[in-house]
Amino acid sequence: MASDTTGRSGTFDIGGDLTVNRLGFGAMRITGEDIIGRPDDEDEAEKVLQRAVELGVDFIDTADSYGPGVSERLIGEALGDPDDAVVASKAGLLRNREGDWLPHGDPDFLKNQVLCSLDRLGTDTIDLYQYHRPDPDTDFEESVHAFAEMKDAGQIAHVGLSNVTVEQLETATEIVDVATVQNRYNVGHRDDEDVLRACERNDVGFIPWGPMYAVDDETPDALGEVADRRDATTRQVALAWLLDHSDVTLPIPGTSSVDHLESNLAAADLSLTDEDMAALNEIDPQE
Numbered sequence: 001m002a003s004d005t006t007g008r009s010g011t012f013d014i015g016g017d018l019t020v021n022r023l024g025f026g027a028m029r030i031t032g033e034d035i036i037g038r039p040d041d042e043d044e045a046e047k048v049l050q051r052a053v054e055l056g057v058d059f060i061d062t063a064d065s066y067g068p069g070v071s072e073r074l075i076g077e078a079l080g081d082p083d084d085a086v087v088a089s090k091a092g093l094l095r096n097r098e099g100d101w102l103p104h105g106d107p108d109f110l111k112n113q114v115l116c117s118l119d120r121l122g123t124d125t126i127d128l129y130q131y132h133r134p135d136p137d138t139d140f141e142e143s144v145h146a147f148a149e150m151k152d153a154g155q156i157a158h159v160g161l162s163n164v165t166v167e168q169l170e171t172a173t174e175i176v177d178v179a180t181v182q183n184r185y186n187v188g189h190r191d192d193e194d195v196l197r198a199c200e201r202n203d204v205g206f207i208p209w210g211p212m213y214a215v216d217d218e219t220p221d222a223l224g225e226v227a228d229r230r231d232a233t234t235r236q237v238a239l240a241w242l243l244d245h246s247d248v249t250l251p252i253p254g255t256s257s258v259d260h261l262e263s264n265l266a267a268a269d270l271s272l273t274d275e276d277m278a279a280l281n282e283i284d285p286q287e
Contacts, residue, residue, distance in 0.1 A: 009243040009268045012250055014059075014205050015158040015179035018086050018127060022243060023268045024059030025052045025261070026209070026254030031070045034099040038070055039256060046078035051258050053085055055265055061182075061207065061252045063090035063132055064113050064120075065101065072120035081123040088180075089117050090162060092132035092143070105135030107146035114150050130160030130182060140168060141175060148176035162209075166198045173202070180250070182207035187241045187280055188220060199248050211251045212238050222279045232270055239267035241280045 009022045030045040032038050039045045052060070060079075062071040072089060079085065091113035094102040110131075117126060131147055134140050147159045158179035161172055172178050181199050183192045185208035199206040212235050227234045235253070242251045253264040272280075 010247070012205055012248060014086060014128060014250075015177065016203075018158070018179075020059035020086050020250070021056060021268070022250050023057070023239065023265060024061060024207075024250055024252040025049075025057045026252035027060055027062040027071045027075060028066045029254040029256045030074055031067045035066055036095065036097075036099055037067065039074075042074065044258075045074050045256060048256060048258055048261055049075060049078040052261055052265075053079060053082065055262065057265065058085040059088070059250060059252070060085055061088045061090075063093070063130075064117050065090070065093040065095050065132065068095050069116065069120055072117055076120050076122040081121070086127040087121060087123070088128035088130060088160065089121065089126055090130040090132040090160075090182075091117065092135065092162075101133070103133045103135035103137075105131070105133075105138035105140070105143035107138075107142055110143060110146040111150065114155050118155060125154060126156045128158045128160050128179060129156035130162050130180065131164075133163040134168060141171060144172045144175045151176060160205075160207075162207075164195070166194050169195065169198055169204075178202075178204055180205040180207055182209055184208070184210045185242075186211050187223065187238050187283055196246055196249070200246060204248065205250050206246065206248045207250045207252055208242055209252070211242055211253055220283045222283050226272070226276045226279060229276070230270060230272070232267075233263060235264060236267040236270050237272070237276075237280070239264060240270040240272050241277070243267070244272055244277060 011019050012022050013019050091110050092105050094104045150156045159176050160180035162182040185192050196206050223234050227237045239251050242249050255261050
């Protein structure tokens with residue numbers, strides 16, 4: 001599936017058999033405000049998805065809770081069941097009118113959600129289905145077993161986890177092969193470095209959500225200085241740092257704008273020097 005967006009970032013084999021360009025697209029922002037409801041312009045949202053694939057993006061990440069259901073539906077309508085892209089989704093969070101994200105890992109709920117995801121995405125098998133967040137009120141192993149059963153039933157090809165610890169990753173791998181882990185991680189937030197290193201040891205893809213939150217909240221001086229030296233945006237530098245930091249990272253910057261999409265994808269061709277990386281590595285992680 002490698003194409004234009006590969007650049008210098010290379011590819012990664014999700015689960016050992018789904019080869020994708022390492023810079024993907026996160027489809028959370030194509031929904032309405034606060035990730036609730038439909039976007040103001042559904043045609044534009046679909047254009048963003050279609051343009052991403054045109055530019056060589058072959059890894060698209062979504063979740064049943066984005067909308068809820070809106071992001072998955074738009075992907076299904078805009079792309080169908082694409083042969084040239086891996087579509088990943090997630091289950092395990094409920095939404096309410098206040099926009100809260102409520103963990104819900106009951107196995108029966110998860111098995112119902114995959115049916116909804118399959119229908120909205122218009123596919124018989126979801127390439128990668130991820131447990132969105134462990135539920136403190138549900139035994140973690142029971143939730144993971146539900147995903148293993150979905151895989152055995154052919155509803156999903158690969159299992160992923162999200163927002164987990166190293167211990168939870170190890171527990172899950174005793175139940176089912178884990179293809180990816182998606183945790184919060186960026187140049188200014190590296191609390192889960194131990195999880196990233198565990199993924200490296202086990203050839204598990206690491207999907208850093210919020211890849212540019214440090215840029216949006218408060219740009220560290222070093223980030224701006226590197227961006228100036230490389231004639232790049234701070235977002236491009238933050239994404240390039242993620243790609244250079246580890247060979248298993250799969251950044252998924254999201255946007256509802258075609259212009260921002262094209263700018264983000266240019267990070268795949270941004271070359272950072274050892275000096276640049278050293279300066280960025282010295283940024284104090286934000287809490």
